[in-house]
Amino acid sequence: MSTLDSILESSTTDSKNSIPSIVCLAVDSHGTEIYTKVSGNCSLSESAPPVTTDSIFKLASCTKIITTICALRLVARGTFALDDPNIIQTHLPELWALEIVSLDEKQQLNYKPRKNAITLRHLLTHSSGVGYDIIDPRLQAWRKERGEQPMAIQGPLPDAVATPLLFEPGEGWAYGGGLDWVALLIERVAGRKFSDVLKEDVFEIVGCNAGIGFGQAHMAEVGTVVETATRGKNRLEVFNVGEIKSEMGGGSLLASPANFLRIVKDLASATPKLLDNPELDVLFAPQFSPGSQSLEAFHASAPVFTSMIGALTSTLPVTALNHGLGGLLVTENSENLGKTKGTMAWGGAFNCFWFANRDTGVAALYFSSMWPPGDAKSSELMSGFVKEVWDKLS
Numbered sequence: 001m002s003t004l005d006s007i008l009e010s011s012t013t014d015s016k017n018s019i020p021s022i023v024c025l026a027v028d029s030h031g032t033e034i035y036t037k038v039s040g041n042c043s044l045s046e047s048a049p050p051v052t053t054d055s056i057f058k059l060a061s062c063t064k065i066i067t068t069i070c071a072l073r074l075v076a077r078g079t080f081a082l083d084d085p086n087i088i089q090t091h092l093p094e095l096w097a098l099e100i101v102s103l104d105e106k107q108q109l110n111y112k113p114r115k116n117a118i119t120l121r122h123l124l125t126h127s128s129g130v131g132y133d134i135i136d137p138r139l140q141a142w143r144k145e146r147g148e149q150p151m152a153i154q155g156p157l158p159d160a161v162a163t164p165l166l167f168e169p170g171e172g173w174a175y176g177g178g179l180d181w182v183a184l185l186i187e188r189v190a191g192r193k194f195s196d197v198l199k200e201d202v203f204e205i206v207g208c209n210a211g212i213g214f215g216q217a218h219m220a221e222v223g224t225v226v227e228t229a230t231r232g233k234n235r236l237e238v239f240n241v242g243e244i245k246s247e248m249g250g251g252s253l254l255a256s257p258a259n260f261l262r263i264v265k266d267l268a269s270a271t272p273k274l275l276d277n278p279e280l281d282v283l284f285a286p287q288f289s290p291g292s293q294s295l296e297a298f299h300a301s302a303p304v305f306t307s308m309i310g311a312l313t314s315t316l317p318v319t320a321l322n323h324g325l326g327g328l329l330v331t332e333n334s335e336n337l338g339k340t341k342g343t344m345a346w347g348g349a350f351n352c353f354w355f356a357n358r359d360t361g362v363a364a365l366y367f368s369s370m371w372p373p374g375d376a377k378s379s380e381l382m383s384g385f386v387k388e389v390w391d392k393l394s
Contacts, residue, residue, distance in 0.1 A: 005037060019351075019377060020044060020236060021051045021226050022368050023257040026389045029270040029361030034392050035385075043227035044236055053258040056211055056225045057367045058241060060251045060348030064179045066263060067249035068124055068326045070202050071182050072279045075120075079189060082124075082282075085117035091188045094158045095181055100129065101164035103138050109145060116169040120185070123178035124325045125287045127294045129165030131176035139163045152177055157184050157246040173288075173297035173323070175304050183249025194247040205273050206262040212255035214247045219254045228350060230371045239371040251348070257367045260354070265363035267326075267344070267356040284344055284358060286322035286329055298323055307374040308347025310383030311390075312340060312355060337390040351378035355386070364389050 021040035028034055041048035042055055059066075074080060080087040089096045095118060099111040114129070122128035133139035133150040142164060143150055151160040161177030187194045195214050203212055210222045219225055230239035244252040266274045267283070275283065288295035299318045305328055306313045312330060313321060320332035327346030334340040339360050347353035351370040356363040366385050370378050 026364035042224045054256045056223045059253045062348040063251050063253040065326045067179045082121040083119050088118045118169045122169045128169050129167045130178045131166045131174040154244050171293045173294050179250035180248045208259040212259040226369045228369045264354045268363040283325045308353050309345045311386035349373040
């Protein structure tokens with residue numbers, strides 16, 4: 001038994017520091033297993049069924065890579081272009097009309113008209129100026145002034161993300177609802193529900209079964225949805241996530257690990273089905289030029305995402321990180337791990353994450369259902385998983 005296996009086994013016992021449900025999967029470019037570990041149960045109940053690779057987890061921001069893939073397929077067909085602002089102006093007029101907000105020394109909100117155009121590339125890379133009202137104090141103040149609670153996670157689209165911009169598009173970086181706008185763009189251009197587009201244009205192509213989709217109540221009819229846990233004072237407790245009102249491209253999909261792996265492993269496959277090599281080249285290309293305002297802001301925001309991705313970033317300088325179209329991009333090899341250059345990765349609020357590297361030929365996921373993001377024990381296990389996979393690759 002490996003060190004990680006031992007830690008995982010001990011981390012699913014009923015104690016304050018445990019994690020009740022974990023799935024770790026890694027495969028090479030031909031789909032051959034590199035590492036598999038499944039442990040724990042689907043809920044805190046004593047009668048809960050064991051977790052399997054077909055159990056259904058809340059993806060949170062791991063949804064974003066699926067939305068990006070769908071958008072790039074439409075780009076490849078000429079439906080719209082990455083750098084054409086007309087598609088945003090035409091189909092997302094609510095976004096196009098937003099002003100830029102700031103807080104002055106007296107904590108008063110001030111606004112100014114946007115000058116730069118907004119593009120799909122900006123939305124995919126969080127450089128559009130769109131933020132999350134659950135994170136940014138300017139947007140929190142804006143909601144409060146309107147007598148509203150933050151809507152980013154569970155509110156209806158477009159209201160959930162139709163908050164003022166935080167900076168000129170292309171001149172900063174802020175984690176936010178850009179991918180939710182992309183889902184709305186896809187839906188309006190296609191003239192169909194976003195879920196229907198995903199099913200036909202992504203899920204069915206790689207052979208996903210019914211265990212992937214929107215709506216916790218709906219997915220509970222398809223399979224067993226893994227309960228979200230949080231750490232109480234002396235024990236684990238159930239964390240009630242609630243039902244999300246919209247099909248949000250930034251964070252509301254649910255999926256089994258088996259289905260999610262079918263998608264993410266295609267990114268590193270020797271014979272990809274979803275994206276051709278030109279689109280994959282763009283997906284994995286650094287999007288921010290050296291010295292740019294967006295790259296500097298991205299580096300300054302590193303604590304937002306590094307806790308989710310663990311060992312992939314912990315031994316590298318922040319200058320070795322950039323943003324691809326689908327997530328964080330490692331641009332240097334790691335002295336501790338090896339050939340990490342070209343690895344793309346992203347995580348989700350319930351302590352799950354994925355990574356893929358075309359050159360090394362690896363795709364992997366770590367799924368759990370723990371709140372809040374950045375849970376210390378989860379971060380330890382994520383780092384251990386990354387090290388385990390790279391050790392096996394070596």
